Each structure stands twice: as C-alpha cells, then as structure tokens.
Amino acid sequence: MSRTTITWRRKAMGLTAGMAVAALALTACSGGSSGAKATGSAAAVSQADIDKAMKTPTKLTFWTWVPDIQNEVKLFEAAYPAITVDVVNVGQGADHYKKMRSALQAGKGAPDVAQIEFQHVQSFALGDNLLDLTPYIPATTGADYVPWVWKQVRSTDGSKIWSIPQDSGPMGQLYRDDILKAHNIAVPTTWDQFATAAKTLHAADPNVYLTNMPGNDMGQFTAMLWQAGARPFGWNGAKEVTINVASKEATKVAQYWQDLIKAGDVSVDPDFTDTWYQGLANGKYADWAPTAAWAPVFLQGTAANTSGLWRAANMPQWDASGSPVSANWGGSSDAVMKSTQNPIAAAQLALWINHDPASTLMLANKQFLFPTTNATLTNSEFSDLAPAFYGGQKVNQVFADISKTVPEDFSWLPFMDYAYSAGQESVGKAIADKGDVVGALKTWQDALVSYAKQQGFTVK
Amino acid sequence: MTAADVRQPQGPASTPTPPIRRRGPSPMRRRENAAAYILITPFVVVFALFIVVPLVFSGYLSLFRDQLVGGTTFVAFDNYTRALTDSSFLTGVGRMAVFLVVQVPIMLGLALAFALLLDAGVLYLQRFIRLGIFIPYAVPSVIAALMWGYLYGPDFGPAAQIAKNLGISAPPFLSQHWMLGSIMNIVSWEFIGYNMIILYAALRSIPSELFDAAAVDGAGRVRTAWSIKIPAIRPAIILTAIFSVIGSFQLFNEPNLLRTIAPNVIGIDYTPNMYAYNLAFINRDSNYAAAIAFILGIVIMVASYSVQLSTQRKERAGR
Numbered sequence: 001m002s003r004t005t006i007t008w009r010r011k012a013m014g015l016t017a018g019m020a021v022a023a024l025a026l027t028a029c030s031g032g033s034s035g036a037k038a039t040g041s042a043a044a045v046s047q048a049d050i051d052k053a054m055k056t057p058t059k060l061t062f063w064t065w066v067p068d069i070q071n072e073v074k075l076f077e078a079a080y081p082a083i084t085v086d087v088v089n090v091g092q093g094a095d096h097y098k099k100m101r102s103a104l105q106a107g108k109g110a111p112d113v114a115q116i117e118f119q120h121v122q123s124f125a126l127g128d129n130l131l132d133l134t135p136y137i138p139a140t141t142g143a144d145y146v147p148w149v150w151k152q153v154r155s156t157d158g159s160k161i162w163s164i165p166q167d168s169g170p171m172g173q174l175y176r177d178d179i180l181k182a183h184n185i186a187v188p189t190t191w192d193q194f195a196t197a198a199k200t201l202h203a204a205d206p207n208v209y210l211t212n213m214p215g216n217d218m219g220q221f222t223a224m225l226w227q228a229g230a231r232p233f234g235w236n237g238a239k240e241v242t243i244n245v246a247s248k249e250a251t252k253v254a255q256y257w258q259d260l261i262k263a264g265d266v267s268v269d270p271d272f273t274d275t276w277y278q279g280l281a282n283g284k285y286a287d288w289a290p291t292a293a294w295a296p297v298f299l300q301g302t303a304a305n306t307s308g309l310w311r312a313a314n315m316p317q318w319d320a321s322g323s324p325v326s327a328n329w330g331g332s333s334d335a336v337m338k339s340t341q342n343p344i345a346a347a348q349l350a351l352w353i354n355h356d357p358a359s360t361l362m363l364a365n366k367q368f369l370f371p372t373t374n375a376t377l378t379n380s381e382f383s384d385l386a387p388a389f390y391g392g393q394k395v396n397q398v399f400a401d402i403s404k405t406v407p408e409d410f411s412w413l414p415f416m417d418y419a420y421s422a423g424q425e426s427v428g429k430a431i432a433d434k435g436d437v438v439g440a441l442k443t444w445q446d447a448l449v450s451y452a453k454q455q456g457f458t459v460k
Numbered sequence: 461m462t463a464a465d466v467r468q469p470q471g472p473a474s475t476p477t478p479p480i481r482r483r484g485p486s487p488m489r490r491r492e493n494a495a496a497y498i499l500i501t502p503f504v505v506v507f508a509l510f511i512v513v514p515l516v517f518s519g520y521l522s523l524f525r526d527q528l529v530g531g532t533t534f535v536a537f538d539n540y541t542r543a544l545t546d547s548s549f550l551t552g553v554g555r556m557a558v559f560l561v562v563q564v565p566i567m568l569g570l571a572l573a574f575a576l577l578l579d580a581g582v583l584y585l586q587r588f589i590r591l592g593i594f595i596p597y598a599v600p601s602v603i604a605a606l607m608w609g610y611l612y613g614p615d616f617g618p619a620a621q622i623a624k625n626l627g628i629s630a631p632p633f634l635s636q637h638w639m640l641g642s643i644m645n646i647v648s649w650e651f652i653g654y655n656m657i658i659l660y661a662a663l664r665s666i667p668s669e670l671f672d673a674a675a676v677d678g679a680g681r682v683r684t685a686w687s688i689k690i691p692a693i694r695p696a697i698i699l700t701a702i703f704s705v706i707g708s709f710q711l712f713n714e715p716n717l718l719r720t721i722a723p724n725v726i727g728i729d730y731t732p733n734m735y736a737y738n739l740a741f742i743n744r745d746s747n748y749a750a751a752i753a754f755i756l757g758i759v760i761m762v763a764s765y766s767v768q769l770s771t772q773r774k775e776r777a778g779r
Contacts, residue, residue, distance in 0.1 A: 098741050126528060216723035239529050270723050275615045415528060421742045425727050432724030433636075451743070456530030 044135045045344060053344035060085045060346055063100065064115040064334070065092040066166070066367055072359045076352050083345050093117075097417065104129045110337050112346040117332040118152040119219070119416040121162050122235055124335065125155060126414035131336040133161040136347035144355065148408040149372045153333045156237050156411060162335055164354045167369030169292030169330035170403040171223055174299060177311045177391065179208065179286040187313050191256060194289065194316045198265040201286060211289045212279060213257050214271035215432030218420040219329055221253075224290060226327035226410045228253045228318055233413040234460070241413055241457045243448045245423070246441040252318075254427070258437040268432050277302050290315045292329040293399035297368035300389045307389045312398045326405045331372075370399060377403065413448070415455065422447040522751035528744065539751035548729035549752055553709075553759060555640065556731055560708040560763070563644040568700055570648070571655035576685050578656075579663040590660070594653035601650060605717035608646045613721070634722040643714050651707070655700045662696035663689055698771050702764045709760045712737070732756045 062073065062085050073085045088111065090099045097120060103110040104127065116124055124130050142150045145165055153163045175187060180197075183204050188194035198210035214220065225232055230249035234242030244250075260266045267284070269276045279285050281303040288295060296312060303310075315326050334350040336343060353359050360376040363369045365385070371377050377400045386392045413419050423444050430440035452459050522539050526532045543549050577583055578590055596604065611617050612633035623630035633642045666689060674684045690697075712733040719726040728738040732752065740749035 094741075101741075101744070270721070273721050274610075274613065275721070278615060415744070417742050418744070421728055421738070424723065429724045429727070454527070456527035 050344055050348065053342065054080050054348060055082050057082045058342050058345045060113060060342060060349055061111040062087050062113045062349065063090055063096065063111040065089050065096055066115065066369065068367060071366065072353050072362055075356070075359050076349060079352065083349070085349060094417070104337065104339070107339070110339050112340040112342060113334050113336055113350050115166070115332050116163055116335050117330070119412045121153055121333060121335065122412050122414045123416060125162050129338055130162045131338045131340065131343055131347065133164070133336060133347050133350070136344060137161070137351050141351070141355070144374060145372050146374060146377070146403055148328070148406045151408050152331070156235055163333035164350045165331070165333045165372035166354045167294065167331050167363065168372050168403065169294050169328050169370060170399055170406050171227070171290045171292050171315045171326050171329050172399060172402050173287055173289035173313050173315060174291055174295055174310050175287040175289070175313065176283065176309050178309045179283060188316050189314065190320045191316045191318055195260060198260055199263065202265045208284060208286055209267040210265070211287045212267045212269050212271065212276065212285045213261060213431055215268055215428035216270040216424055218423040218428060220290070221423065221427060223327040223329035224253050225250050226407065227315060227325055231410060233419070234411050235414050239456065239458050240460055241452050242460045243413070243445060243452060245448065246445040250441055251438055254437040254441050257431065261431060261434050261437070268434060281305055293370035293402070294330055294368065296390065296395045300387070308391050310390050311393055312390060312395045314402060324405045325407060326402045328406050415451070418451055419448060422451065518750040519754060521747050522754055524747050526747050539748050540755065542748065543752050543755050548735055549732060552729050552732040552735050556709050556711060559640060559644060559711065560705060563647060564701065564704045564708060567648045567652055568655060568697070568704065571652045571700065572659055572697070574652065574656045575659035575663055576689060578660055579689070580681055580685070593656055596650050597654040599650070601713040602717060604646060604650050605714045609718055609721050612642055634718070634725060636725050639722065639725050643718065646714050658700055659693060659696055662693035666692045698768065701767050705763050705767055706760055709756060709763065
C-alpha cells in the first residue's frame with residue numbers, strides 16, 4: 001500500500017487498509033455454507049467404497065509448496081488412473097496459510113488436500129476445517145510412522161487423525177570439522193561443553209563464532225524448549241489452552257543463551273537472510289547448533305564451497321548422564337479439508353503420497369524431506385547415503401537415530417502464528433538486542449495469555 | 461478530502477443552468493443528460509463496488525468481535541476504544557507523525573529545489589537530469605526496498621565494504637536508531653522525482669508576462685523564484701504535501717520488506733498499516749483490524765485537512 005496509484009489514494013482517503021481487511025472479510029460472511037458434505041462419523045469407510053471412489057473419475061486440488069512434488073503425484077496417478085490431481089503452489093508458509101484461511105472462510109476455492117506444518121495442524125482443527133481421517137485409512141496406519149511424529153498430527157486426546165505426516169526435523173548439530181580441529185576443540189556433547197567451546201573458539205579467533213542464535217526463529221527456540229523438557233503449549237480441543245512459556249525449564253534455556261549472547265560468544269544474526277547465508281558459507285559460524293534433519297541438504301546448497309568440511313552429530317545435552325534427548329524443528333503433513341467433495345479420494349492421496357514406499361523414498365532422496373515412516377528411515381537406499389559434503393559420513397543415519405530420541409508429548413496452541421509472532425516481538429527482540437531474554441519470557445507469557453483470553457479461551 | 465475539492469469550492473451544485481427554463485430540460489437537453497449518465501455509469505459502478513461497498517462493509521465489521529472460540533458478537537465501538545488505548549497502534553501513529561514532520565519537508569524541499577533549477581534552465585543536460593531524478597519513481601517500491609536493503613547490508617553492502625576498506629565502521633543503517641532514517645531515505649529517493657515533475661509542470665504553466673514584468677522591475681533569478689514562482693505554484697505544492705501526508709501514514713511496503721533483513725528492529729506494529737495487516741492475518745482479528753484502519757483513515761483526514769487549513773490561513777494572512 002505505498003504511493004503508487006494516486007487516483008486510488010485520493011478516492012480512498014487513506015482507508016485502503018480498511019478495504020484490504022474488508023476484502024478479507026467479505027469472504028468471511030459467507031462461511032459456514034460448506035462443511036456439511038463430509039461426515040465426521042468415525043465409522044470406517046468400507047474397502048468396497050474406497051475401491052469404487054478410486055475408480056470414479058475425480059479431480060483433486062492439492063496445495064503444497066514442496067518442490068517437484070508433481071513427481072510423486074504422477075506415481076499416485078499411475079496407481080489410480082481415474083484420479084487427476086491439480087498441484088498448486090500458493091506460496092510458502094505464512095502466505096500459504098493466509099490463502100487457505102481466506103478460502104476456507106469463503107466456503108469455496110479451498111483445496112481438497114493441503115500441506116500443513118505440524119505446529120499449525122491444531123489451528124486448522126480449531127476452525128473445524130479438517131476432515132478426521134480415521135474412517136478413511138487403515139487402523140494400523142499409525143504404527144508405520146515414528147511415534148512422536150504420529151502424535152503431532154492427531155487431536156490432543158488422540159481420537160482424531162487430522163493429517164498424514166510428510167517430513168520431520170529431528171534435531172542435531174552440523175559442525176565444521178576443520179575449524180574445531182584447528183582449535184583443538186572436541187565436538188561438544190553437552191550444553192556445558194558447548195558454552196566452554198563457544199568461549200574458547202571466539203577468544204581464539206574473533207571472526208568466528210561457535211554458533212549463531214537468531215532472534216527471528218521462534219521455531220528453533222521452541223524446539224530448544226522441547227528438548228529442555230518445557231511443555232509450554234497445550235489445547236484440550238475445546239476452550240482450554242495451556243500457556244507456560246516462562247517455566248523453570250524455559251528459563252534455563254533463556255538464561256543459557258542470554259549468558260552466551262551477553263558475553264559475545266555467539267552471534268545473533270537473523271537466520272535465513274543473506275548475511276546468515278554468507279556466515280555459513282564463509283566460516284563465520286563453526287557449528288549450526290541446534291539444527292534439524294532437513295539442514296544437511298539445505299547446507300549443501302547454501303555453502304557448497306565448504307564441501308567435505310562439515311560433519312553431523314547429536315544435539316548437545318542438558319543432562320550428560322541420561323539417555324540422549326532431542327527435539328523437532330520443522331516438518332509438515334498433508335491434511336484433507338472438510339469441505340472436500342471427494343473425501344475418500346482426497347484421503348487416499350494424502351495417505352498414499354506419504355505412505356507408499358516408492359513415493360516416500362522419492363520424497364526423502366529427491367526432495368530431501370526427512371522421512372516420517374519407519375520403513376523409509378530404515379531403508380538402506382536412504383540411510384546408507386554418504387554424501388561427500390560430509391566427508392562420507394552417513395548423515396541420514398545420524399538423524400534417523402536422533403529421531404528415536406524426540407520426546408513424544410509436545411503439543412501446540414491452536415494459534416501458533418500469533419504465538420510465534422508475539423515470541424519474536426519479545427524473546428526474539430531480547431536476543432537480537434543482546435538484552436534480557438529471561439525477562440522476555442514473561443512478556444511473551446503475558447501476551448499469549450491476554451490474546452488467548454481475548455479470543456475466548458480459558459487459560460490453564 | 462482531495463486537493464481538487466479545495467481548489468474548486470463551487471462544486472457540482474453550481475453547474476450553470478439556463479435561468480429561463482421552467483418545465484425541466486428540453487428533449488434535446490434530456491437526451492444529452494441521458495448520455496452523460498450512461499457515460500458516467502461505469503465509473504459509478506466500479507466506485508460503488510470497490511470503494512463504497514468495501515468501506516461500508518469494513519465499517520460494519522469493525523463493530524463486531526469474532527473470537528476463535530465463542531463466535532461473533534456485536535460490540536459497538538469496543539474495537540475503537542481498544543485501539544485508542546493500544547500502545548502498538550499509538551506508537552505506530554506517533555512514528556509516522558515523526559516520519560511526516562521530518563521526511564516530507566526534506567522531500568518536498570528538494571523536489572521544489574530541483575524543479576526550480578530545471579525551470580530556470582541553468583543546468584546542462586537538463587533532460588537527462590530530469591529523467592534521472594524521475595526514474596526512481598518508475599522503480600516499484602518493492603524492488604526499491606530490496607535494492608536499498610542490499611545497499612544498507614551490514615556485512616556485504618557497498619557502504620559496509622567501503623568502510624571496511626577504510627578501516628572504519630559503517631553506519632548501522634538497519635539498527636534500531638537508524639532504521640526510521642533509512643526508510644525516510646528510501647521513500648525520499650523514490651518520490652522526489654515524482655513530486656518534482658508535478659511542481660515542474662506547474663512552473664511551466666506560469667504565464668510568462670509575470671517574468672517579463674519582474675525583469676522590468678529588476679528582479680533577479682532568486683527573487684523571481686521566491687516572489688513569483690513559488691506563490692504561483694502554491695496549489696501544486698499543497699497537492700504534493702497532501703499526497704505525502706497520506707503516503708506517510710500509509711507506509712507499508714518499505715518497512716515490511718526491510719523486516720525480512722532486520723526482523724527484530726521492525727516489529728509487526730512498526731507502522732499502523734503493517735499493524736492492521738498483521739492483526740488481520742497473523743492475529744486473525746479482522747474486526748479489530750478494520751477498526752484500526754478506520755481510525756487511521758480519520759487520522760489521515762485530520763492531518764491532510766490541517767495541512768490545507770494552515771496553508772489557507774497563511775495565504776489569507778499574506779494578503
């Protein structure tokens with residue numbers, strides 16, 4: 001809304017923002033006309049019905065931003081020639097969700113199947129937008145997925161299945177073997193060692209930081225809370241939410257990073273920006289920690305000039321004596337919209353793409369989405385890959401093992417877009433300003449509680 | 461609240477009607493009138509559909525609250541009272557007021573100076589310079605913000621590179637304290653040329669007799685500019701001022717794009733328009749966003765009106 005169109009502006013008298021909102025809301029008033037087509041009953045759809053539906057010529061719309069997913073869709077269409085799938089990329093992340101919400105509110109134009117990241121599944125369940133897949137997929141489906149992943153796509157009480165997991169991001173660290181060796185620093189296995197290493201390294205070479213702590217990535221920060229045992233979010237599926245971002249465990253994480261940041265031992269560049277890409281490529285950061293299972297391939301594209309120098313390892317631990325604990329950062333799933341006219345075919349598409357061995361292996365090895373099915377994680381065609389970028393280390397195997405150590409009981413608020421936005425304004429800002437990160441947790445907590453109340457929730 | 465209204469206070473009511481007629485327009489007149497109405501219909505339809513209806517609808521929406529759980533309730537003016545005590549909104553409006561007070565005079569001052577220089581014909585390569593100053597306006601503001609984002613870059617931007625080679629530290633363009641100034645710079649760069657063209661065109665339409673008279677009276681170039689040219693183009697200056705006031709309060713693209721490289725400096729509520737946008741799409745509170753947008757519209761009307769009023773008063777005092 002800048003100063004480009006004068007006539008528009010003169011007539012609008014500065015209310016263009018109002019119109020944008022109105023345009024959004026024009027769609028809102030017609031909501032509710034749909035949603036009755038698919039039944040929510042849990043009675044399983046019979047195999048005969050499924051076979052019939054899959055032989056009936058049907059056109060499905062599939063919104064996703066996974067590159068080249070057309071290839072997996074082709075496999076699906078080959079298996080079910082009667083079904084044609086229209087793959088649409090309406091934008092990535094936030095843009096994708098904005099368009100989905102508008103279409104769902106409008107009651108028309110919504111896709112049959114759509115990609116949704118784990119942390120946003122509940123927010124679409126809240127709007128009653130998602131089809132419970134339980135009747136449409138075999139009852140044993142859940143056993144084929146990593147348990148913590150399967151938990152991410154179900155309702156809090158476990159009674160409903162909202163989507164089929166596509167990829168995940170169990171967390172470890174990727175470090176520059178050459179830099180650590182040059183300074184005689186052992187790969188840190190605990191957060192204590194990590195802090196010492198950060199100090200040593202930066203003192204030895206002021207241009208290098210052991211890692212970077214971005215102030216704009218609440219996904220990563222939340223994952224660190226996950227590992228530390230904090231359970232900041234929860235929703236009972238109705239009106240009650242749990243908000244506890246300033247807990248003892250969360251404070252431990254905030255205090256830890258606050259100390260490192262204030263001492264100047266880690267940098268605070270925003271991540272996924274040009275500055276940060278440069279930092280990865282030119283050795284400013286000796287360790288990307290903590291990072292997720294999708295990072296190894298991402299890094300190969302971003303820092304191609306450093307091939308052979310990187311290695312993967314477990315996430316540093318809080319408790320050196322116990323068994324290792326990791327967390328998850330990123331990962332998404334495919335959900336079926338309740339408004340679909342073809343619930344059976346749509347559910348089969350969501351399932352097949354993310355369940356069929358050929359399709360999931362292709363997603364893992366061609367699109368580099370870190371797998372969610374047990375079969376693909378243990379498939380040697382995936383786990384035995386030893387990329388030269390990591391000096392021939394079997395990186396996939398490292399992260400496949402880490403995936404087993406992700407705690408299962410982490411849940412989300414039904415408004416994570418706001419939660420992350422408010423977190424970035426408080427905690428993220430404190431990180432970027434090298435300020436009071438611990439105090440910012442309280443600010444975040446207060447913002448979340450007041451928002452939840454405003455939106456009609458009761459806060460536990 | 462357009463500049464056009466101000467300059468034509470007579471309005472459509474005073475359209476000359478032949479005084480002799482008693483029983484309405486003649487058949488020929490009527491046919492002409494019908495044609496006029498037909499010709500204006502497309503405008504009225506589009507205007508109603510895309511301006512009036514959305515405005516009314518968003519005004520209607522702003523009177524409700526739609527909760528994530530609990531549904532929609534009529535809350536009358538609750539959203540408005542909430543906005544008036546919302547520090548995010550008020551800070552954003554305050555920031556835009558600072559922007560207005562600092563940036564607009566600089567931008568318009570430079571635009572006027574360039575226009576006068578071009579008009580006086582004292583520069584070589586006139587056309588080239590005129591085009592050069594205007595070209596930034598042809599660059600879409602999205603591209604401009606991306607480009608400046610690169611120029612401001614703290615690690616690899618040209619300013620940083622030069623400073624590094626000289627062994628000094630570059631100004632932190634994207635830091636908390638510099639950001640507003642950096643945005644002012646981008647906006648000035650984009651719009652000086654645009655305002656200059658408006659003023660230049662106004663200067664070209666001043667009757668040359670005035671200059672002859674001034675020359676006869678012995679006025680030099682500076683005196684002519686100050687006493688003849690600037691007063692003569694006052695309506696054009698007011699026009700650009702009002703456009704700039706509106707544009708300032710509506711600032712959106714530039715900060716929203718710089719947010720991607722300085723996410724912790726520019727918050728979601730950096731400008732009122734960004735705040736309304738994020739309220740609608742992140743907080744999922746489009747009713748409140750509608751109220752914010754309406755209040756912003758009122759603020760803009762008041763600000764533009766006071767610009768007009770103050771210049772009119774000055775005009776009267778000057779006579």
